[in-house]
Each structure stands twice: as structure tokens, then as C-alpha cells.
Amino acid sequence: MRARVAVVGTGRTPYSRIKPGEPVLTVDEYIAWAAELALEHAGMSKSDFDGQALGVAHAEASHTVNWSAATAENLGINPSTLIRADQGGASASAMLIRAAALIEAGVVERALIVGADTPLTIPSIAPGLPLSPERTRGVFWDFQGPFGVMGANAQFALIQARYAHQYGLAAEQLGKIAVATRYHASLNPAALFRKPITVDEYVNSKPLSDPIRLLDCVPIVNGGLAYVVTRADSARAITDRPAYLLGFGEANNYAHGSRTRPDVTVTGFVQAAPKAFAMAGVRPADVDAFEPYDDYPIIVLMSLEDWGFCAKGEGGRFVDEHDLRCSGDFPLSTDGGQLSGGQPGGAIGGFMPLIEAVSQVRGEAGERQVKDARIVASCGFGGIPYGRPGRSCVSLIFGNEG
């Protein structure tokens, strides 16, 4: 499956924090806007997807039971195939794998993949909090919310505390990740928070759920993203700079060591990444930039280890020893990530690392372009299982040559 498909267009709408006076767009409007940008980028129109595939990421905003088909209706597209992912922050990456398999099998030649969410304007169980009815129903919530688990901050704090207990971890090491991310945001006009920060500011930011601090957390926004993927041979006719999908791997519901009492410091990337590297025929040392799913710096650190960029427990030292800037020896989260760029809901932020990886291998990343970026890896990471990190882990490796 190496280099059999390529991404030939991407779109990311401006993000909104719903400041007074800003228009409040619906999920459907954001999807159409992101699709318009991706189609323009690819030099295509929506009619190019009649008889092809349309992929739609599950959003937290309320929607119909036939969400992907309703999206086709709203967009006026007549697809032969619908792809639907409900894998949270892994949805965008998982749909690229689904599209690649359908294209390889000859079912379709190309796919338009869209996602948007409006977490700041969804109905909330608790006014003023991003607590949708979707998050607060079912047995999974019933054994967390009433027990006093304070959402993702507490869930990831428990993972971070355990990691620090097993391996040792300095706040400054996670701070360096947050600082590098913000530096890249300062170079990216589309990022939400662009004022550079220091490690001291990270360390001294407000504690929310020890050891998670304010500057560990993604800012939530409304927005939409989209991309176009085609068969590799037709990609060359569309653009002279296709972003080839060289390799992929996926792991769902990975539990390290034991299902009922797993080691929570290890993610499913230990299964997904080796598959992606093997398919791509490259090694970790060949990667020119790494685009993790950076909802929290601890997840970035664990991803570095589980992808094999360093040994387990060595992530802190790896961060210390490398220059994480786009001009450095290990460019990380080169668009500013979600940490500084904004997260359009947990389900849709997962488009961002994929789209940035594509931008980098196409040489379209502007001031934050990594020089001679040939091989770029990106992560999908979705859902928080009970007492573990990441229900779905997707590893993608892109290259500028097929």
C-alpha cells in the first residue's frame, strides 16, 4: 500500500472563539467552508465527488442519525460511498486509511474528507461548560462524573502523574514542548495564540489538576477542516506536489500488559507506528518533522517514545537534547499544534496534524516550512478510555515522492 494514494488539497477554516459580534456558524456551514478551501486547493469542484467517496467525521454537536448521508445532502454531492469515523481525534487519520483501502480496491478513485465541530455553541448539560449530552450519558460517564473525575484534565493528569512516578519527568521538559508549539504558532497566521511563551510561564501557569497546568491544555474553538485524497497516478495529473501516503498503522483499544490493569504510560502507537514505518520503508531517523496529536504535552512525550524516536522513559531527555523548532534537528508540531492553534472539538482537532504534515511535504508551510522536508509523520489520537490514554491511535507517514 506504499504511495498508492496522495493528498492533493487541504482546507482549514479560520477558527472562532465566539467573541461578541462574530457570526456563529453551524457545523454544516463550517464543513462547506472547509470543503470549499480544500477543493480550491486541489483545483477541483464538488461535482468531482459525485460517484466517489465522501468521508464525514463524527462531531459532538447535535446532528442527524444519518450524519454522513445528511452531509452529502447539505453539500449537494452524490457519492457512491460514504465513510464515517467516530474515533474522536483519530477520525481524520482513520478515514484516510479507509479511503486508501477503497481506492486500492478500485471502489472509488478519490475521496473528500470533511469534519467540523462547534464545541463552544453546543447545548450543554451545565451552562457555561463544554459538557454536551453526548459526553454525559451512558455507563462510561456514570462511573466517572458522579465519582468526581473532572474530565480530560484529571484523566490526563492521572496518566502524567503515573508516568512521572515510573520514569521521572521535569515540568521544564513538558514546558519545552509547549514553548516550541507556541513558537510555531507565532509563525502561523491561522493559529489562535501567537504570543511566544517561556518555560517559566509554563511552569508557573495555573494548576488545574496537578500536575496538569493551564498551559498544558488546548483552547477550544469552533471550526472545520477538510482534505482531498486521490489515487496516486491521478494525483500527478492534479498537482506536481502530491503528498503521498507512504505508510499507515492503526491500533484501537490498546491496553499495555493487561486489559483490566494496564500500564497507562504506553499508547497504541507501539502497535501502529511500526506498521507505518514498515509499509513506508523508512525508519524514525528518516522523519524530517513530527506532527503529534498534542492535546496535552504528556501525550506528545509518550507519542515520541511509542513511535520509537527514543526509548520508553527517555522522552524527557529526548526533548532536552533536541531543538524542536522548524529550523531545528527535530521539528515538532510545526503549525503550532492544537495547544496554540486551537482545537475545534476533540473530534476534529485530529485533522490538524494530518493537514500540517501534508503542507510540510508539499513545501507550502510558509515561514514555518521545514527545509527539505521529504518524510513527515503525523498522529491521530482519539477518545479517552476509562483510566487509559487514547482509544484510537493512528500513525501516518507522508512523503513528497511516490
Added chain:
Amino acid sequence: MADTPLHKPLPEITDLTRPFWAAAKARRFVLQKCPKCATFNFYPKPWCVECGARGLEWVDARPAGTVYSVTVSRTIGMNYPGWSAELPIVMCMIDLDDGARMYGQLTDCAPADARIGMRVAVHFVDISDEAAIPKFRPLA
């Protein structure tokens, strides 16, 4: 899920989960045990996550465990405003002596004294006429 937005959330009690809440109300700590492979499952599952056997049985479990990880929550994050009055909350992952792992609030312990590896025991706090929640306190 009862709609009590200004208070702490209450569970939506179903036939699957009622034995847990009712036992807690009666000050008994029960978990689902697999009749085939003896694995303790938590949170309540439709079949055993180890062997796939249906018909998990609610049995009395040892009400004690060891702190696997701990956080001190200083904001309610994505939970109900009703928790605000109790902040900071010491929240743990507890490795139960019978084998499952559970989120549990640690009480009767100063936040600075909470440690991974601490031995803890269950106690119960009523949250409604139908349900109580297991919480944990340090074992002397």
C-alpha cells in the same frame, strides 16, 4: 443521567448497573466477576473483557486497594458545578485487591500527603435515595 445542572451529577441507573449502586447503598462493595475465567471487570461490562463470557456475576469484592496514580483537581473541568464547594478533590486510580482498576476519590487525606502506592480502603457516601458512591481513605 438525571438533569441536575447545578448539582453533582447522578448516574442513570439501569438493570445493568443497579446491583452496584444498590449494594453501595447497603455498604457492600460488589464487582462483576467472570464465572468462566474469574476476572473482575469494572466499570460494568456486557461480557468479560478477558474471555468474552456473558453472564458476569456481581460478587462481594475486597474493599481495599493501592493507589496507582493520583491527581489533585483544583477546578471542576468538565464536570458539574456542584463539585465546586469540595475543591480541591484528590482523585485516584485505584488498583483494587481483586484485580480491577477504578477511579476513586481519596478522602481523609491532605492533598500533599496523597501518594502512589498508598494502601486505601473503601467507604461509602450516599448520593441519592438509590445510590451511594465508593470513596477511599488511607488504611492506617
